[in-house]
Amino acid sequence: MNDMTPEDYTTADGRKIGGVVMEMKNITLRFGGVVAIKDISFDIRQGEIRAIIGPNGAGKSSMLNVISGFYNPQEGEVWYKGTRRPPMKPFQVAQQGIARTFQNIALFEGMTVLDNVMTGRIREMKAGLFSQAIWKGKAEREEVENRAVVEKVIDFLEIQHIRKTPVGRLPYGLKKRVELARALAAEPSILLLDEPMAGMNVEEKEDMSRFILDVNDEFGTTIALIEHDMGVVMDLSDRVVVMDYGKKIGDGTPDEVRNNQAVIDAYLGVAHD
Amino acid sequence: MFYREAGDFKTSYTEDNQTFPIKFDRYRYYAVLVFAFAVVPFVINDYWVNAVFLPFLIYAIAAIGLNILVGYCGQVSLGTGGFMAVGAYAVYKLMTAFPDVSMFIHVILAGVITAGVGVLFGLPSLRIKGFYLAVATLAAQFFLVWLFNRVPWFYNYSASGQISSPERTVLGVPITGAETAPWAAYLFCLVFVTLSALVARNLTRGMAGRKWMAIRDMDIAAEIIGVNPLKAKLTAFAVSSFFVGISGALFFSVYLGAVEVGEAFGINKSFLVLFMVIIGGLGSIFGSFAGAAFLVLLPVLLKNALVGGMGWPTDLAAHLEFIIVGGLIIIFLIAEPHGLAQLWRVTKEKLRLWPFPH
Numbered sequence: 001m002n003d004m005t006p007e008d009y010t011t012a013d014g015r016k017i018g019g020v021v022m023e024m025k026n027i028t029l030r031f032g033g034v035v036a037i038k039d040i041s042f043d044i045r046q047g048e049i050r051a052i053i054g055p056n057g058a059g060k061s062s063m064l065n066v067i068s069g070f071y072n073p074q075e076g077e078v079w080y081k082g083t084r085r086p087p088m089k090p091f092q093v094a095q096q097g098i099a100r101t102f103q104n105i106a107l108f109e110g111m112t113v114l115d116n117v118m119t120g121r122i123r124e125m126k127a128g129l130f131s132q133a134i135w136k137g138k139a140e141r142e143e144v145e146n147r148a149v150v151e152k153v154i155d156f157l158e159i160q161h162i163r164k165t166p167v168g169r170l171p172y173g174l175k176k177r178v179e180l181a182r183a184l185a186a187e188p189s190i191l192l193l194d195e196p197m198a199g200m201n202v203e204e205k206e207d208m209s210r211f212i213l214d215v216n217d218e219f220g221t222t223i224a225l226i227e228h229d230m231g232v233v234m235d236l237s238d239r240v241v242v243m244d245y246g247k248k249i250g251d252g253t254p255d256e257v258r259n260n261q262a263v264i265d266a267y268l269g270v271a272h273d
Numbered sequence: 274m275f276y277r278e279a280g281d282f283k284t285s286y287t288e289d290n291q292t293f294p295i296k297f298d299r300y301r302y303y304a305v306l307v308f309a310f311a312v313v314p315f316v317i318n319d320y321w322v323n324a325v326f327l328p329f330l331i332y333a334i335a336a337i338g339l340n341i342l343v344g345y346c347g348q349v350s351l352g353t354g355g356f357m358a359v360g361a362y363a364v365y366k367l368m369t370a371f372p373d374v375s376m377f378i379h380v381i382l383a384g385v386i387t388a389g390v391g392v393l394f395g396l397p398s399l400r401i402k403g404f405y406l407a408v409a410t411l412a413a414q415f416f417l418v419w420l421f422n423r424v425p426w427f428y429n430y431s432a433s434g435q436i437s438s439p440e441r442t443v444l445g446v447p448i449t450g451a452e453t454a455p456w457a458a459y460l461f462c463l464v465f466v467t468l469s470a471l472v473a474r475n476l477t478r479g480m481a482g483r484k485w486m487a488i489r490d491m492d493i494a495a496e497i498i499g500v501n502p503l504k505a506k507l508t509a510f511a512v513s514s515f516f517v518g519i520s521g522a523l524f525f526s527v528y529l530g531a532v533e534v535g536e537a538f539g540i541n542k543s544f545l546v547l548f549m550v551i552i553g554g555l556g557s558i559f560g561s562f563a564g565a566a567f568l569v570l571l572p573v574l575l576k577n578a579l580v581g582g583m584g585w586p587t588d589l590a591a592h593l594e595f596i597i598v599g600g601l602i603i604i605f606l607i608a609e610p611h612g613l614a615q616l617w618r619v620t621k622e623k624l625r626l627w628p629f630p631h
Binding site: 068070089090099100107108109111118120122123125127129133134139142143144183186 | 286289290475479481483489490495498502508
């Protein structure tokens with residue numbers, strides 16, 4: 001895809017898009033006999049909002065799971081920041097700076113919003129067990145420093161009023177926001193969003209879109225997202241990958257994808273004659 | 274009336290992070306500490322120490338330990354009795370091998386040894402969850418008791434197969450053996466309870482606790498945000514076993530004095546501590562105390578009421594006691610499935626608004 005776009009460029013709204021930060025090369029993922037992803041390659045560039053779309057069962061979530069290390073593909077290579085990534089456990093991928101949210105909210109229901117978001121800081125908090133046990137030295141210092149970062153994220157996503165509420169008591173829309181906060185607290189290099197707007201009404205979608213754009217704008221976070229709402233995808237993203245039945249059928253700017261015949265066929269169906 | 278945050282402004286994260294953010298709560302906690310350390314030792318006698326305080330304090334440590342594993346990390350364990358036995362035998366071997374070393378150090382070391390054993394038996398938790406893990410820890414329970422029964426080295430080849438604690442001192446004051454003063458035994462255990470509760474609280478409000486709770490609430494999500502499940506689960510097993518080991522060591526050396534492993538640390542003990550944790554409230558340090566108090570004090574109270582108050586024959590009262598305690602547990606769990614800690618939490622929430630709840 002690199003020949004399509006110049007190396008570094010500035011978008012119409014003035015955001016800087018850098019070089020390739022993650023590249024998927026010929027990824028194939030099989031579950032037994034089922035081929036979930038078939039020979040897909042694409043890249044994600046620094047600072048862009050990259051959407052992955054496709055009809056149900058196209059393999060979008062599987063793709064995200066490959067990126068976040070939850071599945072290891074049978075074939076193909078994942079390149080991250082210029083080096084090939086060996087097969088990894090999900091927590092190792094997270095430690096490299098890839099954070100994500102889930103299609104079905106995966107928050108820790110028994111913990112408060114604050115504690116949930118604090119878990120996002122796990123990469124930065126390395127105090128030993130003993131220091132934590134006596135709550136002195138490194139542990140106490142880290143707790144305060146990271147709290148400051150977390151509070152910034154909480155402010156940013158406007159969830160201050162619920163910070164001490166157990167997550168289990170929150171309504172759906174807020175939970176989605178808390179989950180985003182947890183991912184953001186990690187200050188990730190790449191943020192993966194799996195259907196951030198699923199099950200939301202128009203207003204909540206607008207809020208969420210705003211947050212996604214703001215995150216990208218203010219922190220320069222690279223975002224890869226899966227979404228079904230075409231309006232949202234076309235408005236938000238810089239480039240779009242389209243998948244269907246595990247194959248890539250389109251890749252490019254929203255306008256290019258919109259006019260791609262294969263994409264139109266996949267979404268609207270084709271007449272079989 | 275006094276229990277509220279209003280007007281109690283926090284100006285730093287350190288202040289906001291403290292264990293008792295509400296002023297009234299904090300002073301109540303200090304008052305309890307002062308009372309327990311400065312008043313109780315002077316007024317208690319042998320009966321109170323042996324019937325009420327020692328079992329309560331020692332079981333509280335065990336309950337805190339198990340609560341970390343079950344309540345905070347979500348790993349069910351039925352091996353508590355076995356791990357207490359490890360603590361007891363470890364402290365016995367240490368006491369007899371190094372008679373000059375302070376008991377304080379022996380008990381801590383016994384906890385460390387138990388932590389190691391706990392990690393070993395925690396390894397299956399990486400592959401199995403829930404009831405299946407409970408069965409695996411049950412194996413630990415039976416194996417450990419069998420081991421201490423069958424290998425004479427553990428009980429120093431004594432003829433009876435029992436272990437009994439010789440007299441040992443801390444700062445010149447006898448803590449174990451027949452010469453122990455009630456207040457000394459009480460204070461010794463109280464120090465350990467206080468330290469255990471503090472450490473447990475610090476761990477559970479910090480990153481370690483968050484990792485454990487993340488594993489408990491949703492292990493897959495925990496792994497995806499960067500929690501190493503192997504490390505998190507094994508630290509939970511280690512910390513939990515450390516406390517359980519300390520409680521086992523105290524149970525044998527300070528409280529009972531002589532122990533036959535199958536009797537003192539059988540499967541019943543595992544269930545008793547598990548009940549304490551469930552009744553007290555999973556995932557709550559206060560709940561561990563409440564549960565231990567409930568199950569230690571209730572039988573004593575009932576016995577006093579039935580035998581002393583109503584003049585029933587002792588054997589009848591003893592049997593009725595089982596029925597009543599069992600019934601109360603069932604009724605209680607139906608009324609408040611989240612345990613005494615939840616009851617306490619609800620009370621506190623009501624108190625914050627009292628007397629104007631609307």
